Amino acid sequence: MTPYSCMSKSELEQQYAAVLESYRRCQAQGLKLNMARGKPAKAQLDLVSGILTTLQTPEDCFDGDIDSRNYGELAGLPCARVYWADVLGCKPEEIFVGGAASLNMMCDIVSRAFTHGLLHSDRPWCREEKVKFLCPSPGYDRHFQIGQFYGAELITIPMTPTGPDMDMIEEYVKDPAVKMVWVVPKYSNPDGIIFSDETIRRFANLKPAAPDFAIIWDNAYSVHEFEGEYVPFPDIISMCRDAGNPDMVYEFASTSKITFAGGGISCMAASAANIQYFTGIFGVQMISYDKVNQIRHVKFLKDKAHTLEIMKLHASIMAPKFRVVSEYLNREIAPLGFAHWVDPKGGYFVSLNTMPGTAKRTWQLCKEAGVVLTNAGATFPYGIDPNDSNLRIAPSLPPVEELEKAMEVLCISLKLAALEKLLNP
Amino acid sequence: MTPYSCMSKSELEQQYAAVLESYRRCQAQGLKLNMARGKPAKAQLDLVSGILTTLQTPEDCFDGDIDSRNYGELAGLPCARVYWADVLGCKPEEIFVGGAASLNMMCDIVSRAFTHGLLHSDRPWCREEKVKFLCPSPGYDRHFQIGQFYGAELITIPMTPTGPDMDMIEEYVKDPAVKMVWVVPKYSNPDGIIFSDETIRRFANLKPAAPDFAIIWDNAYSVHEFEGEYVPFPDIISMCRDAGNPDMVYEFASTSKITFAGGGISCMAASAANIQYFTGIFGVQMISYDKVNQIRHVKFLKDKAHTLEIMKLHASIMAPKFRVVSEYLNREIAPLGFAHWVDPKGGYFVSLNTMPGTAKRTWQLCKEAGVVLTNAGATFPYGIDPNDSNLRIAPSLPPVEELEKAMEVLCISLKLAALEKLLNP
Numbered sequence: 074m075t076p077y078s079c080m081s082k083s084e085l086e087q088q089y090a091a092v093l094e095s096y097r098r099c100q101a102q103g104l105k106l107n108m109a110r111g112k113p114a115k116a117q118l119d120l121v122s123g124i125l126t127t128l129q130t131p132e133d134c135f136d137g138d139i140d141s142r143n144y145g146e147l148a149g150l151p152c153a154r155v156y157w158a159d160v161l162g163c164k165p166e167e168i169f170v171g172g173a174a175s176l177n178m179m180c181d182i183v184s185r186a187f188t189h190g191l192l193h194s195d196r197p198w199c200r201e202e203k204v205k206f207l208c209p210s211p212g213y214d215r216h217f218q219i220g221q222f223y224g225a226e227l228i229t230i231p232m233t234p235t236g237p238d239m240d241m242i243e244e245y246v247k248d249p250a251v252k253m254v255w256v257v258p259k260y261s262n263p264d265g266i267i268f269s270d271e272t273i274r275r276f277a278n279l280k281p282a283a284p285d286f287a288i289i290w291d292n293a294y295s296v297h298e299f300e301g302e303y304v305p306f307p308d309i310i311s312m313c314r315d316a317g318n319p320d321m322v323y324e325f326a327s328t329s330k331i332t333f334a335g336g337g338i339s340c341m342a343a344s345a346a347n348i349q350y351f352t353g354i355f356g357v358q359m360i361s362y363d364k365v366n367q368i369r370h371v372k373f374l375k376d377k378a379h380t381l382e383i384m385k386l387h388a389s390i391m392a393p394k395f396r397v398v399s400e401y402l403n404r405e406i407a408p409l410g411f412a413h414w415v416d417p418k419g420g421y422f423v424s425l426n427t428m429p430g431t432a433k434r435t436w437q438l439c440k441e442a443g444v445v446l447t448n449a450g451a452t453f454p455y456g457i458d459p460n461d462s463n464l465r466i467a468p469s470l471p472p473v474e475e476l477e478k479a480m481e482v483l484c485i486s487l488k489l490a491a492l493e494k495l496l497n498p
Numbered sequence: 499m500t501p502y503s504c505m506s507k508s509e510l511e512q513q514y515a516a517v518l519e520s521y522r523r524c525q526a527q528g529l530k531l532n533m534a535r536g537k538p539a540k541a542q543l544d545l546v547s548g549i550l551t552t553l554q555t556p557e558d559c560f561d562g563d564i565d566s567r568n569y570g571e572l573a574g575l576p577c578a579r580v581y582w583a584d585v586l587g588c589k590p591e592e593i594f595v596g597g598a599a600s601l602n603m604m605c606d607i608v609s610r611a612f613t614h615g616l617l618h619s620d621r622p623w624c625r626e627e628k629v630k631f632l633c634p635s636p637g638y639d640r641h642f643q644i645g646q647f648y649g650a651e652l653i654t655i656p657m658t659p660t661g662p663d664m665d666m667i668e669e670y671v672k673d674p675a676v677k678m679v680w681v682v683p684k685y686s687n688p689d690g691i692i693f694s695d696e697t698i699r700r701f702a703n704l705k706p707a708a709p710d711f712a713i714i715w716d717n718a719y720s721v722h723e724f725e726g727e728y729v730p731f732p733d734i735i736s737m738c739r740d741a742g743n744p745d746m747v748y749e750f751a752s753t754s755k756i757t758f759a760g761g762g763i764s765c766m767a768a769s770a771a772n773i774q775y776f777t778g779i780f781g782v783q784m785i786s787y788d789k790v791n792q793i794r795h796v797k798f799l800k801d802k803a804h805t806l807e808i809m810k811l812h813a814s815i816m817a818p819k820f821r822v823v824s825e826y827l828n829r830e831i832a833p834l835g836f837a838h839w840v841d842p843k844g845g846y847f848v849s850l851n852t853m854p855g856t857a858k859r860t861w862q863l864c865k866e867a868g869v870v871l872t873n874a875g876a877t878f879p880y881g882i883d884p885n886d887s888n889l890r891i892a893p894s895l896p897p898v899e900e901l902e903k904a905m906e907v908l909c910i911s912l913k914l915a916a917l918e919k920l921l922n923p
Contacts, residue, residue: 131543143540173784174784174787188609333567335788361599362760364760
């Protein structure tokens with residue numbers, strides 16, 4: 074195949090006619106397929122059915138002397154704090170175990186920062202003239218939405234193959250109005266890259282002007298390899314401590330993609346001082362999170378080693394789907410030279426950068442052929458992709474045969490949108 | 499026995515010597531007893547062990563076509579919305595099902611009111627010069643703490659045998675700075691009274707000056723009778739609608755004292771317009787609450803009728819404990835005429851009003867004899883009981899034999915504190 078960039082106008086016109094014909098055939102099938110959200114497949118949820126019956130008797134509900142069925146232990150059951158410390162590589166006293174959604178804890182942190190301030194805030198952020206959040210992009214739409222909801226100014230930071238552009242971040246944090254940066258450091262959403270050691274080191278060593286600058290380190294995919302072996306990842310809590318920034322980072326994780334999506338347990342890891350500060354704050358809003366679900370999870374997942382065994386089972390379902398995505402893109406799109414992507418080895422997404430100015434159109438063409446993708450632009454602050462280029466593909470939910478159909482539609486739509494653009498620049 | 503008020507000084511001195519002697523004997527026992535918080539007893543938690551194994555297979559996790567194990571259904575599983583509508587007497591579309599803690603949803607409502615405003619707010623409450631909350635007292639300390647945390651001015655409203663002083667509330671709501679009133683309408687915490695029909699009617703018909711005035715109707719004990727039959731209770735949502743105040747009330751409930759404390763499911767009931775407004779707001783902080791726990795609860799509790807059967811089992815454990823409290827107070831304290839209380843038929847507390855100026859001292863005496871009560875003052879805004887008279891007794895947790903010892907200590911401490919006061923006025 075010849076790259077589009079090397080084709081003459083008449084060749085492009087020929088291509089356009091052929092692709093349009095294919096597109097119409099797709100449309101005629103009346104498909105209804107969804108690659109929009111990072112939802113686990115039913116087969117993955119079925120894999121962990123053992124967790125449903127892990128707790129059988131009252132005795133099963135005890136962590137030592139502590140009855141998980143009664144009030145208390147706001148920061149989480151000791152066994153759950155030990156579990157998360159094992160998974161993330163920090164200390165149990167640096168863990169606060171939460172409810173089913175780590176996103177909710179992130180939102181609580183931002184909410185309380187605005188109304189009351191963080192540990193080192195001079196004042197609540199609502200009393201600041203301006204609050205700015207750094208948003209490496211493409212990134213996670215729900216992160217950006219929280220910042221937008223609280224009226225922070227969202228600043229786009231480009232992503233590189235080793236993580237966010239750290240030169241820019243180091244420069245921006247000199248502004249005391251810059252209060253937060255939001256990242257997914259391992260198998261980033263959606264790029265699927267692992268931040269390099271150098272990037273992580275530079276994060277831990279940031280010298281922000283704001284005394285209460287916070288890194289939201291959303292380690293959502295810490296054990297979520299689907300190709301190859303588990304990749305060890307440094308503990309950001311101790312790295313920040315060693316760099317003299319002990320209270321600068323809030324790390325989050327959950328079992329939403331280990332056990333049940335939205336039915337798991339979450340955690341925040343932070344310095345012991347931050348855990349103490351937020352234990353006081355969370356104590357206003359609740360007596361304790363669901364500790365029965367905490368002990369259910371700990372008894373089922375046991376420890377990091379056993380969790381990694383379960384992740385291998387997930388991988389056996391996830392990997393074939395990502396291979397379909399990769400195969401279609403490499404076969405249908407790569408030779409045409411108008412788009413690029415990274416084939417990830419973990420996480421839940423493929424980040425596809427198509428010809429600038431065609432992401433929205435591609436999304437629309439997919440939709441009109443019955444394939445729903447994450448909204449074009451969603452991976453950027455305010456839902457605006459300055460290049461209109463990035464599309465997030467979430468292949469986990471559909472079965473392989475549906476995924477193949479969806480990828481066929483996506484590839485045809487990508488071509489059609491690119492050809493339209495080339496023919497009507 | 500002669501009431502203290504009819505005794506001469508020398509009689510009081512004699513009494514004092516005898517009571518002090520008893521107190522010292524108590525102290526010598528080295529007791530360690532707790533009547534501080536409304537925690538269910540282990541026997542109650544064991545009663546509902548069936549819920550641990552209600553879900554066995556993936557198929558058990560489906561509500562129709564909806565897989566509770568995956569993301570989605572922010573407002574709750576349809577079956578869980580139907581369940582709560584049945585329990586509370588409202589419509590399923592008026593229910594938002596939450597996580598393990600209804601308190602967390604109340605706090606979220608207040609938090610978002612301050613940063614964004616409620617449905618009919620002219621501006622976020624943080625932009626108001628002053629925000630005032632009405633706090634019928636004695637009341638629930640955790641309600642007051644939320645208001646205090648957000649800097650609202652807390653106004654004490656006296657309780658009467660039929661509910662809060664409605665004349666005062668009707669007067670206060672003419673002030674546009676008055677934004678909320680917090681009540682536990684059935685088996686109020688701690689008085690254990692049921693608001694009269696007239697009180698409820700007056701609540702529904704309030705004419706507040708603030709367009710976004712909100713009633714926090716914490717129906718925590720809606721099915722929590724421990725003596726006698728279930729007492730039907732009107733649906734405040736439809737009553738407010740009929741009174742032309744459809745969006746004025748937010749009702750809360752949970753299964754924390756039906757299944758597991760802090761491990762159950764909660765709900766908010768409100769007008770469909772409010773549910774829609776808060777679905778938008780909660781959508782920023784999470785994808786969905788724990789729906790696996792929702793379906794686990796619905797399959798175990800089934801409906802209101804079956805829930806009431808389970809509550810009968812709880813009652814069989816609770817009632818003997820409240821009888822111990824009642825017996826001790828009626829035998830040891832009633833004839834002395836210096837304290838009064840109501841024997842409740844539901845809820846989790848006995849509210850004891852001792853001689854004014856002696857609640858703190860009684861609490862201290864109990865503590866020094868090894869019996870922990872809820873802090874004196876905790877049932878009032880800012881932890882300050884203007885009469886220093888109210889003590890909240892929470893008899894649910896200790897076994898009967900411990901409770902008898904604790905009540906013996908409490909009665910002796912009550913007498914000693916009263917005699918000290920009478921002898922040193």
